[in-house]
Amino acid sequence: MDHKMSRSPWVIHYDGSSCNGCDIEVLASLTPLFDAERFGVVNTGNPKHADIFLVTGSVNAQNLPVVRQIYNQMLEPKCVVACGICACSGGVFRDAYNVIGGVDRAIPVDVYAPGCAIRPETVIDAIVEACGILDQKEAMMRAGGDPLTVGGAATWDGGVELGEDGFVAAAGAGDGAGADAAADGAADEPAAAKEAE
Numbered sequence: 001m002d003h004k005m006s007r008s009p010w011v012i013h014y015d016g017s018s019c020n021g022c023d024i025e026v027l028a029s030l031t032p033l034f035d036a037e038r039f040g041v042v043n044t045g046n047p048k049h050a051d052i053f054l055v056t057g058s059v060n061a062q063n064l065p066v067v068r069q070i071y072n073q074m075l076e077p078k079c080v081v082a083c084g085i086c087a088c089s090g091g092v093f094r095d096a097y098n099v100i101g102g103v104d105r106a107i108p109v110d111v112y113a114p115g116c117a118i119r120p121e122t123v124i125d126a127i128v129e130a131c132g133i134l135d136q137k138e139a140m141m142r143a144g145g146d147p148l149t150v151g152g153a154a155t156w157d158g159g160v161e162l163g164e165d166g167f168v169a170a171a172g173a174g175d176g177a178g179a180d181a182a183a184d185g186a187a188d189e190p191a192a193a194k195e196a197e
Contacts (some may be wrong), residue, residue, distance in 0.1 A: 001129055002148070010050050011050060011051070011054050014048035014055050014070055016057030016059055016103065017058055018058075019057075022057070022115075022116075023119050034121070038126050047074045048074070049116060050078070051134055052079045052131075052134065053070065053071060053080045054123070055067065055080065055082055055103045056087050058093050059102065076141065076148075077134055077147040079111065079130040080109045081113055082102060082112050083113050083118050083126065084100070084114070084117060086116075088112045090102050092116075108148075108156035110153075111129045133150065
């Protein structure tokens with residue numbers, strides 16, 4: 001029998017710090033009007049039963065550990081969907097003092113589903129896309145490979161870490177390295193121009 005996890009994906013939904021607009025739309029996608037259950041989607045409250053992690057809202061210092069804890073409790077293979085523009089990038093709150101950024105600042109994201117607020121049809125499309133990635137991860141595991149080499153985890157930069165005081169460390173190493181790289185590029189530019197002459 002050909003077994004695929006995507007035939008009955010269980011999802012867990014977490015609201016990071018949204019305005020609740022996206023949460024309402026995620027729940028609307030599970031109602032009989034949009035009927036995500038026709039794809040076998042089941043909403044669960046237990047991370048150990050979930051295959052797909054739907055996150056709405058941006059990440060801040062208070063919910064960063066919670067998002068990571070839910071993600072770490074999920075069994076492999078698993079997929080993460082950032083639902084709404086705040087979950088994708090921080091959205092309109094991106095420059096707020098308490099916002100670290102989108103969900104990919106906390107955990108690897110496999111599918112980005114933008115919108116403000118996200119539409120139920122987009123949520124369903126994102127879940128279907130995540131199901132395809134889930135099948136790829138499952139096939140990788142069956143072949144003896146690492147599922148973290150498929151999807152968002154393969155390109156994830158590691159996110160942010162909190163300091164001992166519970167806050168994100170001040171901009172330093174990351175910004176400095178970028179500035180140094182830009183300075184190096186500027187220094188190399190005249191040499192390249194000389195070689196072109």
